[in-house]
Amino acid sequence: MGIVLRVATSDDHDQLWTLFATAMMFDSTSSDLDRELFEPERALVATDGDLVVGTAKALSRDLSVPGAVVPAAHVTAVGVQATHRRRGILSSLMSRQLREAPEALAVLWASEAAIYGRFGYAAAAWNVSYEVNPHRVLPTPGPRGADRVEELTAEDAAVQLPALLRALQESRPGVSGRSELLWRKRLQDKPEDRGGATPRKILVHRDATGAVDGYALWRGKMSWVAEGPANEVVLEELVAVDPIAYHALWHHVLTLDLVGKIQYNHAAPDEPVQQLVANPSALVRRVGESLWVRLTDVSRALAQRRYATAVDVVLEVTDDLIEHNNGRFHLTGDLQNATCGRTEAAADLSLSVRELSATYLGGRSLGEYAATGKVTEHTPGALAATAAALGWPTAPKSIEIF
Numbered sequence: 001m002g003i004v005l006r007v008a009t010s011d012d013h014d015q016l017w018t019l020f021a022t023a024m025m026f027d028s029t030s031s032d033l034d035r036e037l038f039e040p041e042r043a044l045v046a047t048d049g050d051l052v053v054g055t056a057k058a059l060s061r062d063l064s065v066p067g068a069v070v071p072a073a074h075v076t077a078v079g080v081q082a083t084h085r086r087r088g089i090l091s092s093l094m095s096r097q098l099r100e101a102p103e104a105l106a107v108l109w110a111s112e113a114a115i116y117g118r119f120g121y122a123a124a125a126w127n128v129s130y131e132v133n134p135h136r137v138l139p140t141p142g143p144r145g146a147d148r149v150e151e152l153t154a155e156d157a158a159v160q161l162p163a164l165l166r167a168l169q170e171s172r173p174g175v176s177g178r179s180e181l182l183w184r185k186r187l188q189d190k191p192e193d194r195g196g197a198t199p200r201k202i203l204v205h206r207d208a209t210g211a212v213d214g215y216a217l218w219r220g221k222m223s224w225v226a227e228g229p230a231n232e233v234v235l236e237e238l239v240a241v242d243p244i245a246y247h248a249l250w251h252h253v254l255t256l257d258l259v260g261k262i263q264y265n266h267a268a269p270d271e272p273v274q275q276l277v278a279n280p281s282a283l284v285r286r287v288g289e290s291l292w293v294r295l296t297d298v299s300r301a302l303a304q305r306r307y308a309t310a311v312d313v314v315l316e317v318t319d320d321l322i323e324h325n326n327g328r329f330h331l332t333g334d335l336q337n338a339t340c341g342r343t344e345a346a347a348d349l350s351l352s353v354r355e356l357s358a359t360y361l362g363g364r365s366l367g368e369y370a371a372t373g374k375v376t377e378h379t380p381g382a383l384a385a386t387a388a389a390l391g392w393p394t395a396p397k398s399i400e401i402f
Contacts, residue, residue: 003053003084005092008043010035016043016055016077023079024111033188037181042073044097046080046089053081056093059402062177063107064169066362066392067306067335073101073296074176074402075108094119095321098294104301105360106294107176109401113289120294120321122358125174125396126269127290130283132254132262138278139254142247146208149252152215154187157202160212167241172268173361174291174396186400197221197234203252205245214240216249223260230260237266237399247276266290268397269363290398293357298325301360302340307333308362311389313382316347317356325353333389348382351375362392 008016017030039060046054056078063072075097080089098106098119110116113123152160162183169175178186189200197219205214217236224230235253240246250273253262267273269287274280295301298317312332319325330343355369366387369375377383 002048003087003089003092004047005096006045006047008040008045008055008057010038010040012040012043012045012052013038015052016045016057019052019055019081020077020079023082033181033185037185043077044093046084046093048084051081053084054089054093055079056090056097058097058101058106061179061182061402062169063105064173064175064177065105065305065360066173066308066390068304069166069169069177070105070304071103072176073097073103073106075106076402078108090115091118098296099322101296104295104297104304105357106296107291109290109398110292116292116294117354120319120353120357121292122294122354123289123291123364124293124358124361125289125291125363125398127265127288127398128267128269128271129286129288130262130264130267130271131286132264132284133282134254134256134259134262136279137254137282139251140276140278142244142251142276145244147244147248148206149203149248150206152202152204152212154189154200154202157187157204157215158183160204161215161239164212164215164239164241168239168399171241172394172397173363173392174398176398176400176402194219195221200236203249205240205242205248207242207245213242214238214245214249216253218253220256220259225260229258231258233259233262235262235264238264239399243272246272250276266397266399268395270395271397291361291396293360295325295353295357295360296322298353298356299329299340299342302329302331303333303338305333305360306335306338307389308335308391308393309385309389310334311386313348313386313389314343314345315356315386316350317353318350319353322353346378348379349375349377349386359387359390361396362390363396366390 021028043057059074061074200219203216204212216238221232316328331340358364366375
């Protein structure tokens with residue numbers, strides 16, 4: 001068809017930015033910081049003569065998985081020119097990207113769920129969006145002490161917040177790490193990006209010693225109804241591993257004056273705020289997929305994470321796209337260590353790489369897939385034991401769309 005795939009160069013940035021923005025139908029102009037963040041060696045370009053007609057990028061970031069933080073290809077900016085659809089360009093881009101990824105797994109947020117299963121991706125984490133009526137939720141007060149909530153400047157936040165995000169990675173799977181450049185991008189607050197809302201507020205919680213142990217990012221928008229003020233608050237991010245800090249930050253947000261609605265789009269299914277209000281039904285929930293996971297190297301990926309219970313199992317894996325993922329793998333592991341390598345031993349379970357990817361973060365069970373015949377048990381008891389080992393005490397949670 002005359003379509004050529006190649007690795008991007010730094011000169012491709014603006015064209016790729018425009019192509020993706022056009023494909024997603026949003027209006028956006030790239031900045032100098034966006035150009036700094038661009039990794040041309042991680043971007044693929046499809047061209048038709050001199051015309052750029054498709055792209056797929058990966059960001060070099062880490063991701064928390066059960067018991068570890070590991071490198072993961074963060075796939076983003078996937079798009080094909082409308083004039084060149086249905087020609088296999090997307091399939092060529094995604095297949096090459098996965099085969100060439102140096103990381104043992106790739107992750108993405110899917111704009112359309114029907115697309116990525118074809119390439120072995122599977123939804124591995126659930127995202128819960130809250131729409132809260134603060135007048136009905138009835139938050140419970142936290143313990144009174146010498147701790148306090150205060151505002152922080154973006155400059156100070158860039159120094160103090162990264163350690164808190166890292167702490168969250170160490171306690172919950174599914175959380176992406178941020179480089180210094182990514183933190184600068186996250187804390188940018190250009191007026192044209194606010195959608196008519198206020199400048200971003202950066203809240204931090206300080207414990208009794210004055211140390212920062214939690215933060216929240218939010219902005220508001222004026223709204224008025226016949227009964228009076230009904231301002232809207234969007235809680236962009238709330239990170240706190242310490243229970244007191246978590247409670248204090250949520251209580252602050254839920255009791256803001258003149259507010260009629262609070263929106264939070266990155267909660268986990270087991271979000272602890274449900275325990276901190278007297279009327280949890282006022283946390284109106286909408287559930288959907290967040291992170292889609294694709295193992296690119298089965299043995300390496302399974303050895304990188306940890307396991308909730310001891311596991312010793314032989315998995316027979318099939319993968320239509322990546323040849324070295326086909327075969328039998330002997331997995332042993334527990335909370336401290338894990339190993340996984342090829343074996344000729346008989347399989348205890350058989351499944352495709354898609355089911356293995358779906359359960360990798362501990363948020364979905366092998367039993368879900370066994371019920372539809374997508375996981376087959378060959379050794380009695382192997383399904384229950386392996387499903388328990390792959391689980392994790394906290395549900396995976398992604399706090400951003402990348």
